[in-house]
Amino acid sequence: MNALSRFDALIVGGGPAGLSAALTLGRARKRVLLCDAGPRRNARAVHIQNFVTRDGTPPDDFRSVARAQLAAYPQVAVRDAPITALDGERNRFVVQVGDATVEARRIVLATGMVDLGFAIDGFDQHWGRGIYQCPYCHGWEAQDRPWGYLPRPGDEAHLVPFALMARGFTARLTVFTHGAIALDDAQRRALAEADIAVETQAIAGLEGAETGLTAVRLSDQRRVACEALFAQPRQRQTALVAGLGLDCDADGYVVTDPMRRETSRPGIYAAGDLTTRMQSAINAAAMGSVAAAMVNLDLSLDRSAP
Numbered sequence: 001m002n003a004l005s006r007f008d009a010l011i012v013g014g015g016p017a018g019l020s021a022a023l024t025l026g027r028a029r030k031r032v033l034l035c036d037a038g039p040r041r042n043a044r045a046v047h048i049q050n051f052v053t054r055d056g057t058p059p060d061d062f063r064s065v066a067r068a069q070l071a072a073y074p075q076v077a078v079r080d081a082p083i084t085a086l087d088g089e090r091n092r093f094v095v096q097v098g099d100a101t102v103e104a105r106r107i108v109l110a111t112g113m114v115d116l117g118f119a120i121d122g123f124d125q126h127w128g129r130g131i132y133q134c135p136y137c138h139g140w141e142a143q144d145r146p147w148g149y150l151p152r153p154g155d156e157a158h159l160v161p162f163a164l165m166a167r168g169f170t171a172r173l174t175v176f177t178h179g180a181i182a183l184d185d186a187q188r189r190a191l192a193e194a195d196i197a198v199e200t201q202a203i204a205g206l207e208g209a210e211t212g213l214t215a216v217r218l219s220d221q222r223r224v225a226c227e228a229l230f231a232q233p234r235q236r237q238t239a240l241v242a243g244l245g246l247d248c249d250a251d252g253y254v255v256t257d258p259m260r261r262e263t264s265r266p267g268i269y270a271a272g273d274l275t276t277r278m279q280s281a282i283n284a285a286a287m288g289s290v291a292a293a294m295v296n297l298d299l300s301l302d303r304s305a306p
């Protein structure tokens, strides 16, 4: 293996977490390879909101500005290529990048998560364009409009807290149980006291134009006005991360040491959406920077370097 294919750190994923990790490691003069395969998680979103100094930035612009800034650091290489295999151990990871093999002493996983959606007609079409995961990202633009909230079965503990939080953005909020969640008396009371409507019918379809949502059509053919539907579909890890045998929490997110961001496998760090359901671009970027600082410290203290 020649010197060009050996790196201090390899970063898997070029979203906010990976780009931020690359910047921190580049500034610390480490040899870094960042690989990104696309598509990014917020590919359907028109703007990134709630990222101070970047509020309202198109996601493509966010990535191209970050890459332009990384270009100032000659030790950072960026490739548009998938990581298809990752093996080995701390100081000697062997990684398949497209059709090339490289070595890296540390790994930063910043792969994001894969959204599984809801099997409802129109859901995929309106994801990011009328259907959103997070009111902090898209609530302001839709404030005071008719909103819906589609909780997923198994996530009932978050149902009332999320609905009450969403109610702060609009007085016209409907919870759609989609015939799949049975509310208990306490939940019904809490929603009623906050003037939040509940529809228990299954959803037959979501209606609107390419640019947005107008209504939720129920299985009894009634239409409920809805211009912003909030939903957190189930997610899964990417195939690469799922194959690494890392410890994950009950929801499937990779567990890291909260301070160091190292996973259960020594030398593999993780940052961004794959580690938390508290998902936002600025949160991912912050985690990427912390992971990179910890990788740099780890490399600095490691006297067993090959």
Ligand SMILES: Cc1cc2nc3c(=O)[nH]c(=O)nc-3n(C[C@H](O)[C@H](O)[C@H](O)COP(=O)(O)OP(=O)(O)OC[C@H]3O[C@@H](n4cnc5c(N)ncnc54)[C@H](O)[C@@H]3O)c2cc1C
Pocket: 012, 013, 014, 015, 016, 017, 018, 035, 036, 037, 038, 039, 040, 041, 042, 043, 044, 045, 047, 048, 049, 050, 051, 081, 082, 083, 084, 110, 111, 112, 113, 115, 127, 128, 132, 133, 137, 138, 238, 240, 271, 272, 273, 274, 279, 280, 281, 282, 284
């Ligand atoms: C529709 C939508 C709208 C959103 N809007 C906002 C918003 O306005 N504001 C906000 O703060 N947050 C928003 N979010 C959340 C935000 O997009 C995520 O929290 C953020 O992108 C997470 O960053 P990340 O770096 O962890 O992962 P990602 O941004 O998902 O980046 C991960 C990257 O890793 C790549 N990758 C995965 N596996 C491999 C592999 N094996 N090899 C190479 N590359 C790989 C992926 O292709 C992807 O490009 C939105 C999310 C969605 C779904």
